[in-house]
Amino acid sequence: MAGTSDVIIGLVSRREEADEVSKLASATGCEEHEIEEMLNNDRIFIANRRGKTIGFIALKTAKEESAIEIRGLATNEHQRRRGVAKLLIKHAEKEARNINADKLTVRTSNDNIPALALYQQKAFKIVAVRLGALVEHHGGREIMGWRGISIRDELILEKAL
Numbered sequence: 001m002a003g004t005s006d007v008i009i010g011l012v013s014r015r016e017e018a019d020e021v022s023k024l025a026s027a028t029g030c031e032e033h034e035i036e037e038m039l040n041n042d043r044i045f046i047a048n049r050r051g052k053t054i055g056f057i058a059l060k061t062a063k064e065e066s067a068i069e070i071r072g073l074a075t076n077e078h079q080r081r082r083g084v085a086k087l088l089i090k091h092a093e094k095e096a097r098n099i100n101a102d103k104l105t106v107r108t109s110n111d112n113i114p115a116l117a118l119y120q121q122k123a124f125k126i127v128a129v130r131l132g133a134l135v136e137h138h139g140g141r142e143i144m145g146w147r148g149i150s151i152r153d154e155l156i157l158e159k160a161l
Helices: 015-027 032-041 084-098 113-121 133-137
Strands: 007-011 043-049 052-061 067-075 103-109 125-130 154-160
Touching: 007 084, 015 032, 015 043, 015 052, 015 067, 043 084, 052 084, 067 084, 084 103, 084 113, 103 113, 113 154
Parallel strands: 067 103
Antiparallel strands: 007 043, 043 052, 052 067, 103 154, 125 154
16 A cells, blocks of 8 residues: 555544544535534544544444444545555454454445445445435435436445454
């Protein structure tokens, strides 16, 4: 992962860091109530470079204690395609192994081609598709997502550890 040797990952511990997470999550389309839920319920790790927050990953222990769910992952736009998201996923794998979890899960929308590519490059496999789930979430209407793709379905991916 060239270009990530100076990145430090740590648990969010200050209000300023939580504010940075909120900004990054909002920029990726997370709704305010989703961000608040993440900040209140998840373990959130931030990636820092030279004291500046450049990304985050939010992790939640799934109902079955053998899984960790990635509930949020984002990097600032200047850090995309530079290995930071892969580094954060690697950190999530380490955290999951530390609690003896046997898999990582993540949910994303059908339009999020960059995320689908990233997760599959990191050995995640699509295990379920919830057809129409995001139309229902948005009050019965399709909204436009990445590059004009209608946001309709939720894809669930897993990685065995």
